[in-house]
Amino acid sequence: MSDNAEPTSKLPRKLRKAEAISPRANDFEFLGDRVKPGQRKVFSLPAGTLYTGASADIPVEIVHGHHAGPTLLVCAAIHGDELNGVEVVRRVLTANWLKNLRGTLIAVPIVNVLGCHNRSRYLPDRRDLNRCFPGSETGSLAARVAYLFRESVLKRVDYAIDLHTGAIDRSNLPQIRVNLKNEKATQMARWFGVPIIVDSPSGDGTFRGTGDELGIPIITYEAGEALRFDEASILAGIRGVRRIMESLGLITERTRRRHVHHVIAQSSAWTRAHRGGFLNTILPLGSRIHQGDHLGYIVGPLDKERDPIIAPFSGIIIGKSNLPVVYEGEALFHIARFDAVEAAEQAVESFQTHLEEQIATQLPNRS
Ligand SMILES: [Zn+2]
Structure with a gap:
């Protein structure tokens, strides 16, 4: 299956132009504060206290466009030791193409802050945050963090991308996991532009499952290994976030983009x-x-x-x-x-070659 499902409009050209000029955005209210149209702001979501008394806040940056549009969440490190996504979020926030946003980006580089401090997948109560959604205000530590994140962040967005890596000592080929029964999420998976999409029903307690309950499409990007930075996985992640933002209309200035074939795993x-x-x-x-x-x-x-x-x-x-x-x-x-294993093989090969070329351009020049 090819990645050609771009959003198209059947409206005549004139009307299409009018449709593209969206109204000026209202202030975006968050944690009792306001982000004005065209502003960006950093917030701290209080998620507990360390033994020392220091607070363990979840860092959140909101980039709010001048014009109204969808709200997208990009979050990482729900498993505290899965770090590629932390770097993906950081680089997305510094990208030039983030200017002239239409809509709102909520970026959360580290959801499981306490796990990350301990270089651990889990929270200090040994619970997996991605099994504790929707969470509860009075439950375990993990349930409270899940509840806080669901109520304060997830409920504010229209779409979400959740960034993961393989577990400790295991690597994943860049891939999207999605519940294929969720049409909007499947469309996002196609837009993301990695060669492999794996059908993965949203299990009990998962962040994606809570998205299904709330009617918010969520996809999971899996790439690389826990406690490692892998440049190819990071580059593919940044590119995927950008492609989704373009497809959803958050970024209006489109660049010519490379066609990425993808194949859905049976x-x-x-x-x-x-x-x-x-x-x-x-x-x-x-x-x-x-x-x-x-x-x-x-x-x-x-x-x-x-x-x-x-x-x-x-x-x-x-x-x-x-x-x-x-x-x-x-x-x-x-x-x-795969039904079409040759197509999957070719898609992976051309994807990997392209990333290797991209990485090669970043190497220091030796003359
Ligand atoms: Zn994970």
Whole structure:
């Protein structure tokens, strides 16, 4: 399936022009304060207190356009150790193309501030914030943070992009997870412009699930590994946010954009270790594999023979463990199945090549 679903209008040209001139925006009220049209402001959402008495505030920046338009939330680090999205949000906020906004951007680089302080996915109460929505005012620490974020931020927006990475010691190929039953969210997933979209029903307690309940479409961008910055994942994330902002009309000055093919995965599953030992593999993320392929090997420290890990079905590797030590049952390779696996392979290849070229332009010149 190709990414050609741009928003189009069937209105005649004159009317289309009139439609494009949206009315001047009203003040945006937030936490008892106001952001005037054309202004941006930083807020602190109080999410608890550290032992030392210092407050653990969630940083929020609101960029409010001169003209009325949709409100988009871009948030990261709901899992406190998933950092690529923190950098995506920071760079989006410094981008030139953010000028002349129509509508409002709410940017939250770190939702789970307490987890981030501890370099942990979880809150200090060992709960996963992304299982504690919609939350409660009087519940656990995680439930209170979820409640605060839902009431103060999520309820204020029309759309949301939630930025994640793989868990600790696991990397994800840049991909969008979306509930395909949610049409608006699926449209956002297509606009984002990464080659792989994975159908992922919004489970109980998740941020996306609470979006479904409120009628607010949310997509999840997954890319890279926890506690690491990965430039390709960051660049693809920034580009995706920009493409969504263009498609929603938040950015009116469109640049010529590259066509990105995307393919929707039929399903996906993790291949697990059938024994404990040391994992040897040379397959990178994005590799196309065939059923029966040896994905890698598990060996004991004195083994002379290698024990292959056999691909249970054909597909593309969209996630993998980076840790060579494994116990039986540990998740090693996340494989996505496709009807059109060749198309998926080509889409991934051209996406990766383009990102590599983009990264190469950032390298210092050596003469
Ligand atoms: Zn996550």
